[in-house]
Amino acid sequence: MAGIKALVGLSFSGAIGLTFLLLGCALEQYGVYWPLFVLMFYVVSPIPHFIAKRLSDDTDAASNACRELAYFFTTGIVVSAFGLPVVLARADVIYWGACGLVMAGNAVIFLTILGFFVVFGGGDDFSWEQW
Amino acid sequence: MSGFLDSIRCGDCECNVDWGEKRNTIASVAAGVLFFTGWWIIIDAAVKYPDQDNFNHAYHACGVIATVAFLMINAVSNGQVRGDSYSEGCLGQTGARVWLFIGFMLAFGSLIASMWILFGGFVVPQKAVVYPGIAVFFQNAFIFFGGLVFKFGRTEDLWQ
Numbered sequence: 001m002a003g004i005k006a007l008v009g010l011s012f013s014g015a016i017g018l019t020f021l022l023l024g025c026a027l028e029q030y031g032v033y034w035p036l037f038v039l040m041f042y043v044v045s046p047i048p049h050f051i052a053k054r055l056s057d058d059t060d061a062a063s064n065a066c067r068e069l070a071y072f073f074t075t076g077i078v079v080s081a082f083g084l085p086v087v088l089a090r091a092d093v094i095y096w097g098a099c100g101l102v103m104a105g106n107a108v109i110f111l112t113i114l115g116f117f118v119v120f121g122g123g124d125d126f127s128w129e130q131w
Numbered sequence: 132m133s134g135f136l137d138s139i140r141c142g143d144c145e146c147n148v149d150w151g152e153k154r155n156t157i158a159s160v161a162a163g164v165l166f167f168t169g170w171w172i173i174i175d176a177a178v179k180y181p182d183q184d185n186f187n188h189a190y191h192a193c194g195v196i197a198t199v200a201f202l203m204i205n206a207v208s209n210g211q212v213r214g215d216s217y218s219e220g221c222l223g224q225t226g227a228r229v230w231l232f233i234g235f236m237l238a239f240g241s242l243i244a245s246m247w248i249l250f251g252g253f254v255v256p257q258k259a260v261v262y263p264g265i266a267v268f269f270q271n272a273f274i275f276f277g278g279l280v281f282k283f284g285r286t287e288d289l290w291q
Contacts, residue, residue: 063152063289065208068159072281075163083171091178 006119014112020105024085024098034093035102041081042109048073049117081106158284162277166201169273170194176266186263190248194270197241201278203234210287238275245271 025033052070082103089099173194180186207220207227214224222230245268253264 063155065290068155068285071156071159072163072166075160076167079164079167080171083167083174087171087175087178090175 006115010112010115010119013108013115017105017108017112020101020108024094024101024105027098027101030095030098032094032098034088035085035098038081038084038102038106041077041084042113045074045077045081045110045113046117048077078106078110081110152289155285155289158280162281162284165273165277165280169270169277170198172266172273173270176263180260180263185258185260187252190252190263190267193241193244193248193267194274196237196244197271197274197278200234200237200241201274201281203230204238204278204282206234207231208287238278241271242275 021035021038024030024035048070052066056064056066085094085099085102085106088094089096094102173191176186177191207230211220211224211227212231220227249264249268252258253261258264
């Protein structure tokens with residue numbers, strides 16, 4: 001296990017990211033909660049990676065088509081999490097300031113999720129029996 | 132407190148990253164960015180101009196066909212087309228070639244159609260709002276290039 005410090009650091013950055021997202025919704029001058037739909041993208045973003053890891057048993061190959069497809073879909077989910085606030089702001093459903101806060105929150109949260117995979121995901125001792 | 136910056140090392144990163152091995156990952160990510168950006172451009176145009184007069188809803192078909200073409204092109208591997216993969220697949224080598232041929236024809240066709248839509252549907256009639264036409268063109272251009280990057284940006288040598 002990579003340690004408590006990494007876990008605490010990642011949870012702190014996750015909290016900061018969610019704070020940005022909620023500020024974009026709850027500040028007095030914004031007041032609408034439509035940006036919370038990006039939470040759906042946060043939850044879905046690790047799923048392609050897990051599916052690809054589960055389906056491909058041969059880890060000696062440098063890469064395989066399933067893993068690359070998972071990267072493709074994960075990138076799509078990340079792009080969509082940035083695209084949704086922009087479309088909402090252009091349609092005047094939310095203010096541009098709220099859009100900016102949501103995009104900052106997106107960046108921090110996705111870096112946190114990436115950090116989780118970098119710190120805790122690698123290694124041969126990752127086995128499905130843990131679950 | 133004194134000397135607390137002494138242990139910081141600059142440029143000491145042991146970044147012996149093998150970029151050759153990362154090629155497929157980079158290509159997949161780039162293709163994902165292109166493809167999904169294309170779709171979000173058309174979503175934006177559809178949200179800004181929801182009525183039929185500004186943005187004829189039939190123009191969405193172009194992007195749908197481009198997506199189908201993307202899926203067709205990337206469903207067959209280069210190995211199956213060359214004939215040097217282990218299994219023959221459902222259609223065999225000739226079938227894989229025909230499938231890829233049709234896929235590329237649909238991809239080129241949708242790109243040409245998007246240009247036709249932009250010029251024939253928006254520029255020539257001098258419509259008041261041109262943005263939906265530009266959005267259709269960029270959507271199809273992004274999907275087309277995303278498909279090309281995903282197909283040819285990856286090397287199948289890394290799958291061995």
